[in-house]
Amino acid sequence: MAALLAVPLLPLPAAHADAPATTAATTGGTTGATTAARGGDDGGRDGEGWRGAWATSVQPPGRTLLPNWSQEGFEQQSLRQVVRVSTGGTAVRFKLSNRYGSTPLRVAGAAVGRTAEGAAVREGSSRALAFGKERAVTVPAGGEVFSDALRMRVKPLESLTLTLYLAEPTGPATYHMSALTTSYRAAGDLRFDESGEAFTDTSVSWYYVADVEVRGGPTGRRNGVVTFGDSITDGFASTVDADNRYPDELAERYAREGRPRSVLNHGISGNMVTYGTPGTGESGVDRFKKDVLPEPGVSTVVVLEGINDVGLSELPGSSVPDISVEQLIAAHRDIIRQARAEGLKVIGATLTPFKGAVYFSERGEAKRDALNEWIRTSGAYDRVIDLDRALADPADPDRLVPAYDSGDHLHPSDAGYHAIAEAIDVDSL
Template structure:
């Protein structure tokens, strides 16, 4: 569990609300006003879609949600003013051109980005010397994103390799107000006072956080080899990777991307999980319900071929949890969970996207486990396995179960809270996916 703004957490998750499971998705594209070099506003189309340059595909993503203290301190409520924000991500596929996506989806006022850069990551907040490139928006260095909006930078000639780490730096000169963010980055973000967007060194970045702010995607185009459609992993904290080693990129979507690269079948693998997210209920600390955010996160991604859905354990568990801040969430019958899954299937198929259902892993011994909840999990898993409504099934329940007690996570896969996998468990999840089904 992370403490303070350090982005560090202990090897074993504490049994608190911070261990909630989550599902999420990325934001819907909006319009923006960019400052052109002569001071005139750039067109919304130029800002939202860059300079063209071939078929864009997702290389990295994180689902945004609204500002708040999600059990661990972060900068989202206070926002930023005369700060430089440096964030490190690992792309899952490569190309010859790149652009970034910035989100103000949950902002209540326009967000001004005074400048932004992308570079190849080095240690900590440092970047590789000579790799810093200025980003533009509608051919201007700054951009204003309206409340509720999303913007893409212009296309930049910038060669990326699969599994390479990039650093995106934003200079926020004016007060931003509360920030659209993603609370569990599993990575360290850095903040400095003043304008340090072009610094190669990290000395000015003396503050740290374990969240991502405003940054919701990196897309690429071009490059050698056949173009393969992206895979989206959609879900809650188990998809988001809670309990994996911070900074090590050991979440199950990370491990799946590594399998694809090793097999010579590289494609974008996009993580749209949000810790604590539910399929059927909105939560102030864990984003919009999955049936709503799916269209904003998954269906706005370019060139998606397959989505893997792992959703529902929080709907079950939080309705049984008296100690949940604010009290238990509404009870969700199995029939409503199935209806929610059917809605995701409908939305995906309407866009020609293959949809794979993942069974819910065991959770006996978790802070919100009950026998009634276990009966719901069993019923939902039976429907996912046997209904034939998903195009394919990945049986994470059986892949992670303890042979001595199938209702529990195997000890070798348990981070310690009996709900979230550890690094080995996330690896086992990725290995349970049939690459041919993608």
């Protein structure tokens, strides 16, 4: 399970030893929110009507729980990836990230089409992407680049297939480990191959793609939602290619009610709010400004994070040091401060039960209870979603309801993720 990755800690400022929420670490050549270069016809983010349709948090390359291609990278290969947008529009653009690359990333070309079955693209739907009106683009080490706007009508909950041709050696790849969506690769330039038959190599991670934004169509007020956290936000243990993560289920609720909304998933499996690791990304405190704050059209953030800090710091032999409840609270307060400084409403979710998980302990349970009580009663968050009580087994409140348990006693099942989305008062967002 992603939450059990006991890997070396990223170097952090000394202040993190006592107050993890005070100073941001620098990683991959970036500090603060990464500034992304844009395509030639889109000079800025504000005031242009762009809003997030899909997102993921990128991570440093590494071999972790799920086999992936991040360390070997790509050369003379086409990389095909599927994303499902939460809201639609009449134009779309993609953000490519090289945040953790040590050298520039050269993309020889890119195309997007409407997803068919597996690696296939619907016949006649493939369109070339441009970057500053050029087919090729170089993404600087530590940087990010937006494509030009592509006039393409996209529906809420529609899946799009992005194909990148990577001719030159990329080196280790910035990626997202637990995509729970199949990605494909094949030799040669197959950007416009719609059959998908040559894409026989598969992975369940995403590479380089970090955001999809749309504009046009009914925009309404600024009302996008970012879900922020660890593997339970990431959807770990949900069915691959089924889009059953709780943010997906939340987007489906909005669409079903006839009011589709931007719902963006910035969860990372194994992530901690107080500390970063090479395998599971920068700490929640440090990545919040890079992953969440640049998202356009967002009004609300839902924060669900801390179970890995609790569990890993109590696991015998773990490289994670003891993390106190005070440190956890300080980290949550820092995220709240960052969100409010940008005018965002910030909603806290209580940590879900984990009795029976490999890293469960009574001492860790006491920390979870204490943090949950602070989330419920401190008034620090604008609103609270009590997922602890929503998913707890009435016969043993420290455990997940059996039907909501994926089997590892930590991550929800598909039914559990659905229950999380149903527990959210959507009007409060």
